Amino acid sequence: MSSVSVNIASKVQLVLRVALILVIFGWILDIPGYFGKYYYTEQLLALVAGLAATITLTDPRWGRTPARATISLVLGLTVFIAFGYVSVRYPSLQLELASAxxxxxxxxxxxxxxxxxxxxxxTGIFLPLLLLALVLFSMFIGPKLPDGFQTRELSFSRLSVYLALDTNALFSKILDIAAITVAPFIVFGFLLNAFGGSAVFSDLAAKLVGKYTGGPAKVSVVGSAAFGMVSGSAVANVVAVGSVSIPMMARAGYARHVAAAIEAVASTGGQLVPPIMGASAFLMAELLEMPYRDVALAAILPSLLFYAALMLAVDFEARRLKIGGTSDRLELPAQNSDAPDKHRWRYLIPVGILIYLLFFANRTAGSAGLWSAISIIAVHLIGPPAQIWHRLQDVWKGLLQSAAAISDIIILASAAGLIIGVLNLTGIAFQITLQMLAISGGDVGIMLLLTAGLSILLGLGMPTVGVYVLLATLAAPALIELGIQPIAAHMYVLYFGMVSMITPPIAIASFAAATVAAVSPWRTSFASLKVGAGVYLVPVAFVTQPELLLDGTLLETATALTRTLMGIGLLTLAAIGHMSRPIPLPVRIIAGLLAVANVLPVSALPQLGMAAVAACSLAILAWAAVPARTTPSLKHENT
Known part of the structure; x- marks a missing residue:
């Protein structure tokens, strides 16, 4: 790529990223309203979608030769003109949609x-191919199927106009949430990490768990959870934290592929940790028409159980390898190194502001994210006057990087909206829901297995938010139809969409960790299954026991939590094959069966059966916790 092309592309990128940030923040602050100007939300969505698409299409990474750079630049600007035209003319265009x-x-x-x-x-070819397959099916196959499977017949012209301009397709609520609600949180997370605020969490992790058995891995787990809480991206978490944590775990005695697997699972779970979670949580709140804080509160116990499962696996593996504690600390990446360690605590102030605005001040999620981002900028600028210019540069770089991440989520939301538009307009979504209900025969267990399998299938190379959006349309209605609570159904599909990133055959987070560790992706993926075995039990537990979503009395919640923790412990024991002693295969099989029994609905077992399961579970865990007696060797006796 020539230097002239690079220079032009870089300038275009700069202008577009600044424009994207200004447009979104200006809309949230209602700047047009101050000047007496009012616009349709779809006009904003057209503008931000056009900016995001052009940012991606003109990215210098795609212009490796002058010819390709020129083509990308022309394509990007052409797409932006189309979206800009729609943004300006939308009020009149919507009157012409019906005639196409x-x-x-x-x-x-x-x-x-x-x-x-x-x-x-x-994200690769998967999403475009999926949309193409759905369009071809809806035009040539679906309308010709027998009754009961038939979909609505559509013309190409009608479909093109609907997908691009209708509020149930490209300009859907999904894009609205990504642009107005999620974007400020992305800015907040990027700024927190860029300024070195995440190091506060790493220091806390080292102090909390660093000295215990398997300390390096436990510090990594807690640090990744904290980093993921503000980044919302499993792959970004793996790349950022794994470069530090994986070598640290390898030095302590973990095999490199196991260290990579631990990091992959830990990074994946960050999307479930309140208060920020990932973009999917904001989508869930809107789809369920409930406050975001209620979704965040419901995710507290599932996220704790996720990391409890991983912590147990790390501990059992450390006991097997005889890995002790460490004085190492997990330093999360930071661009700003000027702030002394003793002043890093000030970055907790914006986090506190965010929690206050979300959970106590009843502010909208977008407004809370925006003001929290502004507060972290203000906190970062506090310091000696001589450093103010350098700190302003930190802010500038952080905002530009966050704009690229915002464009990513907007593009993903736009593509997901197109797919949802086809599914809804043709009736394919309704047909899939009906067929899932028919296959399951009304059995909740079979439906849960079908949904988990569909989640992992759709998650082959697709980010969590894309998987969740599709499953919220296809699978969640079927679960709700069988009597599962809406919040539990949506949390279930979100959870399995999330863990698809560590599940073979295409486990994005595991593959990213394997790249960082320079080990086999396949070996890392299957190691992720092993160390993350317990996490697969959590979604079943909160579906069968809604008390884990804080829907019950304190006693019911405590009972459900105790049963689930026993189940996780048993399944982890069965997977690792070691606790304080090696576990024989027959005991591992029994432990696995008891793990499943512990998450069955209370109504599925009589009280005597529940008592027997609890007693057997405690007996196995207690036996496994006692080190096996070793017979002294002859050499030792002679000594």
Whole structure:
């Protein structure tokens, strides 16, 4: 790529990223309203989608030669003009949608292709191929199927206009949430990490768990959970934290592929940790029409159980390898190294502001995220006057980096909206829900297995938010139809969409960790299954025991929590094969069966059966916790 092309692309990127931040923040602060200007939300969505697509399409990474750079630049600007035209003319365009004039068809096709190409460059070919397959099916196959399987027949022109301009497709609530609600949290997370605020959490992790058995891995787990809480991205978490944590665990005695697996599982779970969680949680709140804080509160125990399962696996593996504590500390990456360690605590102030605004001041999620981001900038600028220019540069770099991440989530939300639009317009989503209900025969257990399998299938190479959006449309309604509470159904599909990132055959987080550790991706993926065995029990537990989502009395919640912890401990014991002593295969099999029994609904077992399961579970755990007696060797006796 020539230096001229690089220079032009870099300038275009700078302008677009600044514009994206200003447009989103200006909308949340209602700047147009101060000047008496009012616009449709769809006008904002068209503008931000166009900016995000152009940011991706003109990224210098895709222009390795002058010709490719020129093509990308022209394509990006053409797509931006199309979206900009829609943003300006939307009030009049919406009156023409029903007739699908040729101009609107061409405009819609250009917009759809621009989003799909941007999505392909970001996440690979899966999303574009999925949309293409759905369009071909809906046009040539679905309408010709027998009754009971038949889908609605659509023309190409009608579909093009609908996908690009309708509020149930590209300009859906999904894109609205990504642009207005999620974007401020992305800015907050990027700034916190860029300023070195995450090091506070790493210091706390080292003090809390560093001295115990398997200390290096436990510090890594807690540090990754804290980092993931503010980043919301499993892969970004793996790359950022894994470069420090994986070598640290390897030095302590963990095999490199096991260390990579531990980091992959720990990074994946950060998407479930309140108060920020990942983008999917904000989507869930809107789809369920409930406050985000209620979703965050419901996620508290599932996220704690996720990390309890991983901590047990780390501890059991450390006992097997005889790995003790450490004085190492997990330093999370930070761009700003000027702030002395003793002043890092001040970055907890914006986190406290965020929690207050979300859970006590009843502010909207977007507003809370925006003001928290502004507060962290203010906190970072506090310091000696001589450093103010350097600190302003930190802010500038952090905002530009966050703009790239915002464009990623906007493109993903736009592509997901296109797929949801096809599913809803053609009736495919309704047909899939009906067929899942028919296959399960009304059995909740079979439906849970089907949904978990579908989650992992859709998660082959797709980010969690994309998997959740599809499953919330396809699988969650079927679960709700069988009597599962809506919050539990949506949390279930979100959870399995999340763990698809560590589940073979295509485990994105495990593959990323393997790359960092320079080990086999397949070996790392299966090691992730082993150390993360207990986490697969958690979603079943909160579906069968809604008390784990804080829907019950204190006694009911405590009982459900105790049963689930025993189940997790037993399943982890069965997977690792060691606690304080080696566990024979027959005992491991029994432990696995008891683990499942511990998460069955209370109504599925008589009280005597529950008591027997609890007694056997405690007996096995107590036996495994006692070190086996060793017979002194002859050499030792002679000595």
């Amino acid at each position: 004039p040729p101009g609107a068809v061409a405009l819609g096709l250009l917009m759809v292709l621009g989003i799909l190409e941007a999505a392909r460059r970001q």
